[in-house]
Each structure stands twice: as structure tokens, then as C-alpha cells.
Amino acid sequence: MRRSAAPSQLQGNSFKKPKFIPPGRSNPRLNEEIIKPKPDIKLFEGAANKNTFLESQNDPRICSLNLLPTEESTREINHRDNCSGKYSFEASALATLDPPHTVHSAPKELAVSKGQEEEPDSLVKYFSVVWCKASKKKHKKWEGDAVLIIKGRSFTLKNLEGKDIGRGIGYKFKELEKIEEGQTLMIGGKEIEVMGVISPDDFSSGRCFQCGVGSPAIQSSSQASRKCFSNPFKSVCKPSSKEDRENDFQNYKPRHDPYTPNSLVMPRPDKNHQWMFNKNCFPLVEVVIDPHLVYHLRPHQKEGVIFLYECVMGMRMNGKYGAILADEMGLGKTLQCISLIWTLQCQGPYGGKPVIKKTLIVTPGSLVNNWRKEFQKWLGNERIKIFTVDQDHKVEEFIKATFYSVLIISYEMLLRSLDQIKNIKFDLLICDEGHRLKNSAIKTTTALISLSCEKRIILTGTPVQNDLQEFFALIDFVNPGILGSLSSYRKIYEEPIILSREPSASEEEKELGERRATELTCLTGLFILRRTQEVINKYLPPKIENVVFCRPTALQIELYRKLLNSQAVRFCLQGLLENSPHLICIGALKKLCNHPCLLFSSIKERECNSTCDDNEERSLYEGLLNVFPADYSPPQFTEKESGKLQVLLKLLAVIHELRPTERVVLVSNYTQTLNILQEVCKRHGYAYRRLDGQTPISQRQQIVDGFNSKYSSDFIFLLSSKAGGVGLNLIGGSHLILYDIDWNPATDIQAMSRVWRDGQKHPVHIYRLLTTGTIEEKIYQRQISKQGLSGAVVDLNKTSEHIQFSVEELKNLFTLHESSCCVTHDLLDCECTGEKDHTGDSCEKFTLSRHCQLGPHHQKSDSLKPLSMSQLKQWKHFPGDYLNLTDPFLERIRENVSFFFQNITNQATAK
Numbered sequence: 001m002r003r004s005a006a007p008s009q010l011q012g013n014s015f016k017k018p019k020f021i022p023p024g025r026s027n028p029r030l031n032e033e034i035i036k037p038k039p040d041i042k043l044f045e046g047a048a049n050k051n052t053f054l055e056s057q058n059d060p061r062i063c064s065l066n067l068l069p070t071e072e073s074t075r076e077i078n079h080r081d082n083c084s085g086k087y088s089f090e091a092s093a094l095a096t097l098d099p100p101h102t103v104h105s106a107p108k109e110l111a112v113s114k115g116q117e118e119e120p121d122s123l124v125k126y127f128s129v130v131w132c133k134a135s136k137k138k139h140k141k142w143e144g145d146a147v148l149i150i151k152g153r154s155f156t157l158k159n160l161e162g163k164d165i166g167r168g169i170g171y172k173f174k175e176l177e178k179i180e181e182g183q184t185l186m187i188g189g190k191e192i193e194v195m196g197v198i199s200p201d202d203f204s205s206g207r208c209f210q211c212g213v214g215s216p217a218i219q220s221s222s223q224a225s226r227k228c229f230s231n232p233f234k235s236v237c238k239p240s241s242k243e244d245r246e247n248d249f250q251n252y253k254p255r256h257d258p259y260t261p262n263s264l265v266m267p268r269p270d271k272n273h274q275w276m277f278n279k280n281c282f283p284l285v286e287v288v289i290d291p292h293l294v295y296h297l298r299p300h301q302k303e304g305v306i307f308l309y310e311c312v313m314g315m316r317m318n319g320k321y322g323a324i325l326a327d328e329m330g331l332g333k334t335l336q337c338i339s340l341i342w343t344l345q346c347q348g349p350y351g352g353k354p355v356i357k358k359t360l361i362v363t364p365g366s367l368v369n370n371w372r373k374e375f376q377k378w379l380g381n382e383r384i385k386i387f388t389v390d391q392d393h394k395v396e397e398f399i400k401a402t403f404y405s406v407l408i409i410s411y412e413m414l415l416r417s418l419d420q421i422k423n424i425k426f427d428l429l430i431c432d433e434g435h436r437l438k439n440s441a442i443k444t445t446t447a448l449i450s451l452s453c454e455k456r457i458i459l460t461g462t463p464v465q466n467d468l469q470e471f472f473a474l475i476d477f478v479n480p481g482i483l484g485s486l487s488s489y490r491k492i493y494e495e496p497i498i499l500s501r502e503p504s505a506s507e508e509e510k511e512l513g514e515r516r517a518t519e520l521t522c523l524t525g526l527f528i529l530r531r532t533q534e535v536i537n538k539y540l541p542p543k544i545e546n547v548v549f550c551r552p553t554a555l556q557i558e559l560y561r562k563l564l565n566s567q568a569v570r571f572c573l574q575g576l577l578e579n580s581p582h583l584i585c586i587g588a589l590k591k592l593c594n595h596p597c598l599l600f601s602s603i604k605e606r607e608c609n610s611t612c613d614d615n616e617e618r619s620l621y622e623g624l625l626n627v628f629p630a631d632y633s634p635p636q637f638t639e640k641e642s643g644k645l646q647v648l649l650k651l652l653a654v655i656h657e658l659r660p661t662e663r664v665v666l667v668s669n670y671t672q673t674l675n676i677l678q679e680v681c682k683r684h685g686y687a688y689r690r691l692d693g694q695t696p697i698s699q700r701q702q703i704v705d706g707f708n709s710k711y712s713s714d715f716i717f718l719l720s721s722k723a724g725g726v727g728l729n730l731i732g733g734s735h736l737i738l739y740d741i742d743w744n745p746a747t748d749i750q751a752m753s754r755v756w757r758d759g760q761k762h763p764v765h766i767y768r769l770l771t772t773g774t775i776e777e778k779i780y781q782r783q784i785s786k787q788g789l790s791g792a793v794v795d796l797n798k799t800s801e802h803i804q805f806s807v808e809e810l811k812n813l814f815t816l817h818e819s820s821c822c823v824t825h826d827l828l829d830c831e832c833t834g835e836k837d838h839t840g841d842s843c844e845k846f847t848l849s850r851h852c853q854l855g856p857h858h859q860k861s862d863s864l865k866p867l868s869m870s871q872l873k874q875w876k877h878f879p880g881d882y883l884n885l886t887d888p889f890l891e892r893i894r895e896n897v898s899f900f901f902q903n904i905t906n907q908a909t910a911k
């Protein structure tokens with residue numbers, strides 16, 4: 001049985017008597033009150049004091065009706081008659097003889113109104129109650145907490161999971177109106193005791209359903225300012241003797257001077273915290289961040305460290321020690337965590353004793369060494385001993401060598417070594433790129449949940465509120481139980497919030513959904529921190545972003561037309577979408593855009609491995625080989641066959657010529673395309689490195705370091721965005737070219753943020769290449785239109801296979817616009833004719849709205865979000881043959897380009 005004590009911990013809610021009291025047992029608080037007989041009282045007040053309790057004992061009428069919501073007949077509710085005369089001495093004398101769990105006669109059901117009573121619309125009341133089924137059993141116990149909602153002449157009883165457990169209509173208004181704290185009554189076949197009144201606000205916010213939730217322990221984040229203790233040695237308890245006190249005075253000094261001008265001092269624990277965690281009565285000592293780190297920390301990082309400190313210390317919410325640091329990419333989440341670990345490992349507020357001993361950092365395989373490097377970068381090799389798990393360094397080694405305090409391991413390795421890891425006592429768990437834990441059913445999540453460590457931090461660069469169920473999984477991971485069970489979360493938050501966003505939602509539903517969303521935000525906002533790129537922009541060089549529309553070649557156009565005329569495409573357009581032939585068609589068109597030889601290879605491959613199942617694919621390729629020259633051979637592809645490749649070559653040449661010391665990151669989503677690009681590098685003598693899904697994890701950091709090194713002779717870094725994009729720092733490159741486009745804007749954004757981040761010295765140039773009039777433009781439009789944003793915008797796992805297309809959409813997708821120099825511009829409703837340099841206002845002044853289930857409360861500016869159409873319109877744009885092209889790079893590639901969009905961020909600091 002659920003205990004009802006929790007609601008009392010909620011600040012500001014109206015639960016006054018939260019404990020279960022067996023039916024018939026008097027409520028201790030009310031025992032103190034003398035309840036005078038009221039002649040007009042109608043409802044049973046058995047549990048309100050001892051006397052009334054005895055009333056019930058003597059009452060032979062135990063309700064046998066079982067009134068579940070569906071049972072019309074049970075709407076009969078009778079309040080206890082003749083209450084008034086029974087507050088007798090006789091009864092109270094009996095009370096002293098009876099143990100609490102003796103026979104309890106339940107009150108009679110309240111009765112439904114027979115006549116046509118006037119409906120008082122205005123009356124809506126909420127009560128916290130405890131309930132049990134009506135029974136004649138001697139020893140009854142309350143079965144649970146519930147919320148009773150009285151509305152006019154009807155009632156609803158909801159359990160704390162938000163489910164209806166009783167409902168009835170047509171009661172006497174006057175009787176319902178009289179329900180008050182302390183009463184016991186029969187309603188809907190259930191006996192209930194009214195524990196307290198719930199304010200409408202507590203109901204609409206959903207707070208009244210939260211049980212087991214720790215109370216916010218923080219008043220405001222301003223507490224997190226640099227406030228020194230007036231007396232760092234003052235303790236809640238006094239040390240035992242004078243001598244001890246003197247020793248303490250010596251021993252309990254802060255590790256770093258809290259009074260130096262730039263010191264960063266952690267907020268002090270309040271009395272409640274001290275009472276909970278300072279059982280040994282140690283003196284309070286300032287926790288001061290190592291000045292060596294403070295020197296480097298940016299202002300937002302200082303705030304972040306304080307936030308993390310408060311969360312994991314349980315200072316933000318009683319009994320909860322988790323946090324989600326969801327700063328946008330490149331804001332230095334790693335450094336913030338390192339600062340926290342280093343601090344907690346050496347210091348603590350109680351007697352200066354370290355709060356943690358061992359930390360576990362779980363991260364994608366490609367970032368394991370990046371973490372080690374960051375530790376070295378900020379703390380050197382001596383301060384802290386780090387152990388990274390790989391093929392040659394097993395967890396056993398960490399266990400044997402006790403001097404290691406931090407274990408860094410990939411998610412994959414964690415699963416393999418789970419048994420050993422479980423045996424180590426970790427005090428802090430950090431999950432980097434932790435949005436992967438949004439699915440609570442996957443092995444990684446269950447494995448991590450099984451670790452007993454309470455202090456848990458999720459790091460993620462992607463917003464977490466886009467999907468309410470994934471949101472729950474992340475929240476429940478860091479602070480288990482804070483939102484109740486999944487089913488109660490659904491009833492109390494998800495359903496009303498989603499319902500309120502439906503176009504058909506009533507005003508009441510909208511209001512409720514809005515309130516629940518606000519409450520959810522408030523509750524979770526205490527331990528989620530997200531800052532956007534803007535906080536760091538001022539430290540970054542300018543960023544020049546270009547969308548380059550490349551003309552397709554004659555061969556590409558011919559093949560494209562043939563593909564669109566194929567039987568497979570025609571089937572798709574007739575809505576015959578079994579076996580998803582549209583995905584094959586889309587794949588073929590995308591390959592063709594990258595280079596016709598990729599399509600050629602696919603056709604040849606299909607010819608070799610033909611089975612009877614791939615009719616669609618064969619029908620798609622029919623007659624295509626005739627378009628290629630007879631002796632066509634993919635390895636000998638020519639660069640002139642692809643519009644984008646021609647642009648790329650010119651771009652590489654001009655960068656090499658004009659910026660000989662700068663380097664290029666060249667990104668594709670496809671390994672086969674990377675093969676072509678690699679071949680191009682070889683042919684033109686460009687030194688390169690490559691990182692894709694096949695690159696062994698152990699080599700990845702080395703490849704990245706080699707490229708970033710100032711001594712590197714590389715010119716190009718070939719990167720597979722899906723394999724290696726997340727979390728990498730590629731600041732050695734200042735030009736980034738996205739050779740192809742992904743359905744998911746997040747993949748592209750991830751890749752783009754690899755170069756424009758802290759530490760970048762050069763202005764950053766980003767080029768997104770699209771083939772004019774083709775499917776690539778359509779995918780781009782989908783990215784920037786609302787439609788593209790729906791659902792989990794930033795979910796890197798979402799691919800085209802997850803996207804549903806209507807036949808209408810497919811028609812649009814499978815159209816080649818041969819005469820337009822930029823279909824995307826045509827769609828913008830821009831007043832310019834595309835014939836001149838059209839410069840709109842800076843896009844930065846536009847607030848970007850994020851499509852998010854939590855609604856407007858969360859729609860903060862999010863600079864790494866994909867653009868919207870209207871923002872793109874504000875970008876400078878011009879056709880390829882525009883005369884006054886001032887950008888030297890664009891000037892050199894214009895021959896093969898039909899249109900440009902350009903936007904410059906941080907122009908003021910342009911060098």
C-alpha cells in the first residue's frame with residue numbers, strides 16, 4: 001500500500017494530514033479539536049474525532065453497495081442520518097476500550113438527488129482523501145491516497161497515478177458542498193476520509209498527485225552566488241572539547257582561499273542539509289573551486305559548476321542527486337564536469353571531507369580519449385589519476401590499482417564489463433551524450449540504472465523536451481521516482497499536455513495542459529540546465545555559412561529523368577507503398593546527386609545479386625545503363641559528371657590557394673561517397689585523414705589530434721557525420737563542407753559544430769552543397785519547414801525510414817525542377833526576383849522557435865536549431881552569375897553554381 005506521507009513534503013500544497021490512518025481511527029490532529037454536535041450536519045464524520053469514530057462503530061449500516069464508475073445503480077449515496085445526537089458520553093467511553101482496528105461500520109452512501117436540483121456550475125472542489133472499498137471486514141486498511149473532485153453534483157475520484165477509480169453524478173449539491181476536512185463518507189462504493197483541501201492551483205498544476213517527490217530545497221538560483229560563510233568553522237554541533245575545537249580550527253581549513261578576489265565558492269548547505277548529512281557534526285568548511293580552473297572557466301561555466309554542485313549534493317531537491325546539463329554543443333560541458341569532479345574529490349562542506357572517491361564516466365567510444373585529453377588539458381597529469389578502458393586496459397586493472405579515481409568507459413564496453421563495474425562503488429556517474437538513455441528499455445539504460453550510484457549526471461547537447469516520453473526516461477534516470485511511475489506521469493502530465501495541443505481541445509483542456517506543462521517545467525527545471533550558443537559566441541571567430549546550389553550535369557539530368565519515369569516511381573505515386581519502394585527510389589536519387597558512378601555501382605551490384613524479391617529495384621534501374629558510356633567504370637569516374645563534385649574541386653583549390661595554412665573538414669553521410677572524395681584527394685595530391693564508422697575506436701582520437709595539431713600537414717579531414725560527428729573537436733579545420741544532406745537536421749548541425757567551437761582561431765566557413773532542383777533541395781526544404789521539425793528534431797537516430805510520406809509529398813519529392821535556379825528561393829515568397837544581391841536583416845534578431853511538446857515555456861532561443869524558412873529569407877542571397885560577388889571563395893565556384901545563400905555570424909569580430 002502506498003504511504004501517503006509524501007505530499008506533506010511538497011511546499012505550498014495543501015495536504016495537511018498526509019498519513020494513512022486506518023478507517024475508523026481518529027485523526028491525531030483532529031483529536032485535539034472538540035467537535036461540537038451540529039444539528040444540521042448530514043455527512044458522517046466518523047474519523048473526525050474519537051467520539052465520531054465510535055459513532056461509526058455503533059452504526060450497523062455498513063454499506064454493501066459497490067459503486068464503480070459504470071454501475072449506475074450504485075449512485076445511491078446516503079449520508080449518515082441522525083449524526084447530531086450521537087456525540088455522546090456513552091460513545092466516548094467505549095472508545096477507550098476499543099483498539100483502533102476494531103469493527104468499523106462504514107457510513108452510508110450519499111444519496112442521489114431525486115428532484116431537479118439546480119446545477120451550481122461554479123462549485124469545483126478538490127480534496128485529498130484516503131480510500132478503501134466498503135466492506136464489513138473487521139480489520140480494514142486504507143487502500144491508497146486519492147484526489148476527490150467535486151464538480152456541481154458529480155464527483156470523480158482519482159488515484160495518485162491520475163486514473164479514475166470512481167465517478168458518480170446526480171448527487172445532492174447541498175451534501176457535496178458540505179464535504180470537509182476530517183470527514184469520512186461513502187461515495188461511489190468506497191469509503192473515504194477527507195484528509196485535506198486541495199487548492200485549484202495544486203490540482204491544475206498536478207502537484208497534488210506528486211507523491212514521493214522531494215521538495216525543492218532551493219529558494220532561488222541567486223543563492224548560488226559567491227557567498228562566503230561568515231564563519232567557516234561554525235558547525236551545527238559543537239565539537240566536544242576545547243582541545244578538539246582548536247585542532248579542528250587547524251584541520252578544517254578550506255583548501256583554497258575563499259576570500260581572494262576571483263575565488264569561486266560553492267553555496268553553503270542549509271540547516272536542513274546539515275541535519276541530514278552532517279551526522280558527525282563536522283565543522284562547516286568552504287568548498288572553493290581550484291583557482292587554476294577558475295582562471296579558465298567562462299562565466300556560464302562557473303554557473304554550470306555551481307548548478308552541478310547543488311544538484312549532486314542534494315541541495316536543489318531533497319533526496320535527489322541528479323542533474324541534466326543540456327548546454328548546446330561546444331559550450332564546454334566536459335570542463336564543467338571536470339571542475340566538479342576535481343572539487344568533490346578533494347573537498348566537501350562537512351569538515352572538508354571529500355564528497356566523492358570514485359567517478360564513472362560513460363561516453364561514446366569515440367570520445368573516451370577526448371575525455372582523457374580534456375582532463376590532462378585542464379588538470380595536468382598529476383592532480384588526478386584517470387583510467388580509460390580499452391582493448392588493452394581492462395576494468396580489472398582499475399580495480400587493482402587503487403590510486404585511480406576516475407574510470408572512463410564507452411557505452412559498449414560498459415555492457416561487456418557490467419558485472420565488474422557493479423562491484424565497484426562509484427559515487428558519481430556521468431553519462432556523456434546521454435540522450436541515448438531516453439529509451440528506458442534498451443540495454444544500456446537498464447545497465448546504468450542497475451548501478452547503485454545516486455549522483456547521476458547526463459550530458460547532452462540536444463534539447464530533451466521534444467518528446468515527453470523520452471523526457472520522462474531521462475528525468476527518471478537522473479532522479480528516479482521524481483515524476484512518479486510512467487503510467488502516472490502519462491495520466492498526469494503527458495495526456496493533458498498532448499490533449500491541450502490538439503486543435504479540438506476545449507478551453508478547459510488547454511488550460512489544464514498548460515498548467516501541467518508549467519508545473520512539469522518547474523519541477524524538472526530545478527535540475528536541468530541548458531544554455532545556448534549565444535553565451536559563447538563572443539569568444540568565437542566569425543562564422544560564414546553558405547548554402548550553395550550546384551547545377552546538375554547533363555548526365556545527372558538524363559539519369560534523373562529516367563529514374564523519375566521508372567515503373568518503381570510510378571508505383572510509389574499511385575500509393576503502392578508496400579515494401580517501401582519509395583526508400584529505394586529516394587536512395588537512388590541521392591546517390592545520383594552525389595555522383596552518377598554511385599548509381600552505376602548499385603545497378604551493377606543488383607544485376608549480380610539479383611533475386612526475385614527485388615522487382616521494385618530492378619524496375620527502377622531499367623534502361624539506365626544505356627545512358628552511361630559503354631566502357632563506364634566507377635573507379636575511373638570523372639569529376640565532370642557531378643555538379644557538386646565540380647564545385648567541391650574548385651572550392652578546395654581556392655581554399656588551398658588563398659588560405660594555404662587552413663584546413664578543411666569534408667563531411668558526407670555515406671561511406672561510398674567518402675571513397676569518391678578520398679579518391680579526389682589522392683588525385684589532386686591533398687593530404688587527408690579519414691574517420692568513419694569503420695575506424696577503430698582506439699585510433700579515433702589519434703586521428704583527430706593529428707589533424708588538429710599545428711604541425712599537421714593535412715589539408716582535408718574526411719568525416720562520416722553519422723559515425724563520428726558527435727562530441728568531436730575538429731578545430732584544426734576552419735572550412736567545413738557538407739557534401740550531402742541528411743533528413744535529420746541534427747546530423748548536419750552536429751557536423752557543423754565540430755569546427756565552430758571554443759579554441760577555433762580562424763573565421764569559420766561552412767558550405768552546404770545542394771544539387772539545384774533535385775531531391776536534395778526538397779530535403780533541405782523539409783529541414784527548414786515546420787514539417788521537418790515535427791517530432792524529435794534533434795534525434796540523431798531518426799532516418800528517412802522513420803519518416804512517413806503522403807503520396808502528395810512523394811509527388812513533390814519525385815519532381816525535377818529543371819528551369820529554376822533555386823526552388824527553395826522560389827518558395828520563400830521573397831519580393832526579390834533572385835537577380836540581385838538581396839540582403840535581409842540579420843537573422844540573429846529573430847527568435848528561433850523550437851517545436852517542443854512542452855510548449856511555449858520551453859521555446860527559448862536555440863541557436864543550433866535548424867533555420868526556419870523565414871530566417872533563411874533574411875540571409876543574403878544571390879544567383880551564381882551575380883556581378884558584385886565580393887566573397888573570393890564564392891567568386892571562384894560561381895561557374896557551376898545557380899544560387900547562393902549566405903549568412904555571417906559575429907561579423908563584428910571578423911578579422
Ligand SMILES: Nc1ncnc2c1ncn2[C@@H]1O[C@H](COP(=O)(O)OP(=O)(O)OP(=O)(O)O)[C@@H](O)[C@H]1O
Binds near residue numbers: 331374753
Ligand atoms: N573555458 C574554456 N576556455 C577555452 N576552451 C574551452 C573552454 N571550455 C571548453 N573549451 C574547449 O572547447 C571545446 C568544446 O568543449 P566540449 O567538448 O566540452 O564541448 P561540449 O559542451 O561537450 O560539446 P558537445 O555537445 O559537442 O560534446 C573543447 O576543445 C574544450 O577544451
Ligand SMILES: [Mg+2]
Binds near residue numbers: 333334432727
Ligand atoms: Mg561533449
